[in-house]
Amino acid sequence: MKDVGIDAEIGNRLIEIKTGGTSSSLRSIREGLMQLAYALKDRENATGYLVLSDSRITKQSVEGEWKRALTVLNTDIGKRIVISLEKDGELQGVTRPLDPETQTVIADVLHKERARSGPHVNRSDAAFVVTKVLINQWLVSGEALTTTWLTETCGYSYPTVANVIQGLGSLIERLPKRKVRLRYFPDEEYLRLLANSDRARSTARYADASGDQRSPERHLRRLELLNPKGVAIGGVFGARHYFADLDIVGSPRLDISFHARDLGADIDFINKLDPALVRSNDPRGPASVLVHQVYHANSLFAKRDGGLAWADPVECLLDLHDARLERQAKQLLESLKAKRPKVL
Secondary structure: OOOOOOOEEEOOEEEEEEEHHHHHOHHHHHHHHHHHHHHHHOOOOOEEEEEEEOOOOOHHHHHHHHHHHHOOOOHHHHHOEEEEEEEOOEEEEOOOOOOHHHHHHHHHHHHHHHHHHOOOOOHHHHHHHHHHHHHHHHHHOOOOEEHHHHHHHHOOOHHHHHHHHHHOHHHEEEEOOOEEEEOOOOHHHHHHHHHHHHHHOOOEEEEEOOOOOOOHHHHHHHHHHHOOOOEEEOHHHHHHHHOOOOOOOOOOOEEEEEEOOOOOOOOOHHHHHOOOEEEEOOOOOOOOEEEEEEOOOOOOOEEOOOOOEEOOHHHHHHHHHHOOOHHHHHHHHHHHHHHOOOOO
């Protein structure tokens, strides 16, 4: 839909996304409405959806702007435009409610748009990324890190990273040459990672709609054949890579880590993996494939035989907790702690 500048056209739905700061500008909302109006003019049976994601603008302000827009929009076109707000994965229709199917379609478009544009640089996401990288380094090598390495690996500015480190207080050991590391495993910060994981990683869940569900092993073999760029394997498969004696038979699902900062990554690989997979918005419902976006600039992926890559150990731990495999997550964590290199 480059001719009219709309982000996505799915069936008879035209979807325009405004995210972060742009979604909080009344001017950008007006521009979005005009883009949809132009597109709808030549598509008589279509409906346009303007989605304001992570917006600071209030519902009342949106409603006021919508009333002003209706005074200049063609009556038929005005009836076919819907404005909605999205915050932390929750979609709310402002001008009229969204049906479940439309919510699923918009959620999928949002997921892809975020992958294209990279992460939203805000304090909560930065805290998640920086803390996760610090914990991963503590488990994998234990060596101190320069602040330059941290900023380059996390993909945030020095002041942003410094603020996160400052917030960790006495957890941080400061060494010469502006190096830092965790003094010990931060149990409270780890629990905070778990609590924020689904939102911070923009997890997308896919369920099989065919009734003839493929096993995670079959999905993995298919993914290896596709070998999409920017993809790594986590979950139970990744956990077994780091701890072969994980106490579980088989895998309940396939967890995939997708490096959102890799501009060459194939964001449509799920469609090629299995056409029967459909996006599910139910965080507790059945899902056979999950895609977790990795927002740090350096993916921290490890090489893997058979193509693709392994997600980092902390990513695998988060996947196990998400799957409610608490006992297996504890096993993996204890194994990583036991194998952690001894450092001075």
